[in-house]
Amino acid sequence: DTGVSQDPRHKITKRGQNVTFRCDPISEHNRLYWYRQTLGQGPEFLTYFQNEAQLEKSRLLSDRFSAERPKGSFSTLEIQRTEQGDSAMYLCASSLKVVGSSTGELFFGEGSRLTVL
Amino acid sequence: DAKTTQPPSMDCAEGRAANLPCNHSTISGNEYVYWYRQIHSQGPQYIIHGLKNNETNEMASLIITEDRKSSTLILPHATLRDTAVYYCIVPHSGGGADGLTFGKGTHLIIQP
Numbered sequence: 001d002t003g004v005s006q007d008p009r010h011k012i013t014k015r016g017q018n019v020t021f022r023c024d025p026i027s028e029h030n031r032l033y034w035y036r037q038t039l040g041q042g043p044e045f046l047t048y049f050q051n052e053a054q055l056e057k058s059r060l061l062s063d064r065f066s067a068e069r070p071k072g073s074f075s076t077l078e079i080q081r082t083e084q085g086d087s088a089m090y091l092c093a094s095s096l097k098v099v100g101s102s103t104g105e106l107f108f109g110e111g112s113r114l115t116v117l
Numbered sequence: 118d119a120k121t122t123q124p125p126s127m128d129c130a131e132g133r134a135a136n137l138p139c140n141h142s143t144i145s146g147n148e149y150v151y152w153y154r155q156i157h158s159q160g161p162q163y164i165i166h167g168l169k170n171n172e173t174n175e176m177a178s179l180i181i182t183e184d185r186k187s188s189t190l191i192l193p194h195a196t197l198r199d200t201a202v203y204y205c206i207v208p209h210s211g212g213g214a215d216g217l218t219f220g221k222g223t224h225l226i227i228q229p
Contacts, residue, residue: 004160035219040221041221042202042204042219042220042221042222043155043161043219044219045217045218091160091161093160093161105163105166106153106161106163106217107163108160108161108162109160110159110160111159111160
């Protein structure tokens with residue numbers, strides 16, 4: 001399967017613990033996005049990378065959140081000192097952005113569901 | 118992103134065409150219209166996008182009005198597997214994240 005993969009698919013943690021999610025995008029894609037989705041809502045943009053550079057962060061991304069894409073391939077999203085309000089599905093997407101073209105098609109993974117007790 | 122307005126839910130009988138409307142009256146001349154859908158417990162899936170002309174692919178057709186202020190996604194022969202939330206999105210062009218801004222979409226329920 002050459003789609004976007006995310007790990008773990010489910011994570012249950014206690015409040016105050018740190019968690020890390022991993023995303024492996026489609027190999028030739030230069031853009032990688034993180035979204036968060038809570039029940040009954042559409043996905044909310046968190047941040048995105050062009051290759052290894054993090055180009056934009058939403059104000060939803062508090063100081064407890066950090067994302068990296070060290071070699072322009074896989075990415076990690078870490079949440080420190082988790083709170084119950086962090087419970088959500090964390091979605092990763094990748095795309096091939098061609099200069100001068102539209103946003104392009106985003107390919108999403110199945111998501112990582114976080115439950116903070 | 119240009120604001121879009123969609124009905125919160127729609128029903129359609131299996132085998133019939135499902136027509137999902139979207140208003141995007143503030144769209145700019147070079148902004149595309151994208152449609153994604155999200156089946157329960159899965160990540161969103163790209164369906165189709167267009168600028169001015171109508172578009173068709175193996176999943177759906179996209180009809181954009183001449184003034185570009187609204188569009189309709191058409192699933193020609195809906196099946197039970199088409200039950201999902203459908204999102205109409207107009208990404209902001211000319212800078213910024215180009216990240217798609219999802220609203221609440223339309224929950225399409227295909228009835229057997």
